Amino acid sequence: MTIKEALESAEIEPLDAEILLSSILEKPREYIIAHNDNELSMEELLTWSEFHQRRLDKEPIAYITGTKEFYGKQFLVNSNVLIPRPATEILVDLALDFLHTEKAEVRDSDTGIIAIAVPMGDMTDVQSVVDVGTGSGCIAITIKMQRPDLDVYATDISPEAINIAKLNADKYVVKIYNTEGSLLETLKNMRDPFIVVSNPPYIPEDEKLMKDVVNYEPHLALFSGKDGGDLLRELIHQAIAHPLCKGIVVECKKEHRSLFEKIQRST
Template identity: 35%
Template sequence: MNIKTWKKIALKKLHKIDNFQLDIDILLSYVLKKKRSWILCFEEHVLDEKKIFFLNKLIERRLHHEPISYLIHKKEFYSLNFFISKRVLIPRPESEILVDLSLKKIPLSGDILDLGTGCGNIAISIAYYNRNCNVTGIDYQEEIIDLARYNSRKLYVKNINFFCSNWFTNLSNKKYNLIVSNPPYLSEKEYFSSKKNIFFEPVTSLFSKKDGFSDIIHIIKNAKNYLKNKGWLLIEHGWKQKKIVQDLFKKNFYIHIKTYKDLNKLNRMTLGQIIL
């Protein structure tokens, strides 16, 4: 069976999935280890039985709405390619604004902490584009930290370190110029009413108690103890959470509080500064 014939069969199976034509080309590129342009030019290339079997398995998983990024173990973020697994949240384009803001707040050098680093996409992107800063990324499982370390090595980023900590539990007395986080912020209702593909991602990275505010409250309350004078806290949150998040910043004595919109013009990132 050649590529052209297999694609016709796959197209019939996946026609109800969003972006199904692109997904098929991406899966072919992944399995054949060829660029998409090659796939499009050489549709007469004959596929061996092992590759057909592997491709069909991936198609079945995609039919059940498993995200394409988990199928190919890769996601681009801030023009960098990250290896991912089902242990971590899939990086979102909206979160690139966290990197933008962090790089602006720490234009020369400084110490930065990324809470809940996942695959390390935010922490590594900051360190990659500002080699003069020192970045630390933490998460609650060693397997996640190992994944983030792998990505930092793969991208040759050396001004970064990772270690295991459940939020602030294992942090030393070191203080930072900026703390950034994309914590869980979905309420139970929001989580269970989300699209099917979200259920493949780790629930601990998405759902938070107290109507989605439990982790946000904990971070805002405790981060000020780990910030240097004039240090910044930057958090991603739900688009309906702006007012409550800003009130939490004010209640905990942050100043210069400002909320930024994401790519869809929704209020998603809030930062505040601590003056000691």
């Protein structure tokens, strides 16, 4: 079977088929299109058959190929971590700007989704960033690559997620302090001022999602109580209580914006 025949016989979206074949052949999509008369080997055909069926079953492309692009870099992912999304790049941009401006700001990042930054004290001496709920590590690693001078910490309650974050840090040869634990509980001995950056679970537990999300992505990283704000409230509470936390930058739903008024009242 040629590449062209595989593409023409596919029962999935043409773009999905091109991406999967590109992954199998370890070639860019442009190669797939330009060399579609090339014959696939038996091993490639077997992998194609497996990938094709997994996509028919609505498994996300990123989990099938094992990678997802974020901020121009390819990150390793599996079903233990949330798939990085373009909207979260806005969170990274805001965090990097916030370290300079030290000003409260809200940015739209997707339909009904915002990135919000709120200062909690003097940020003049802040040289540390804590990525809470790091998942694949894409946020922490991207910030470290953009600001090598910073000390970047990554925490997650899932040991499997921490392992993926470590693999991605090794891949890009960046030093990230990865620790397993819930929210800020691993920072009790922190001695330097820091800001929190987080893309926590913020989806209401009864909200309907697409099958390729709800059936495959970790619910621990998606849902958080009746209104989606349970973990956000606890994160904000812990951030206020920590004497060295000087600011917080979070991705959340627009309706969660009011939760951050508590920070502004307490600082």
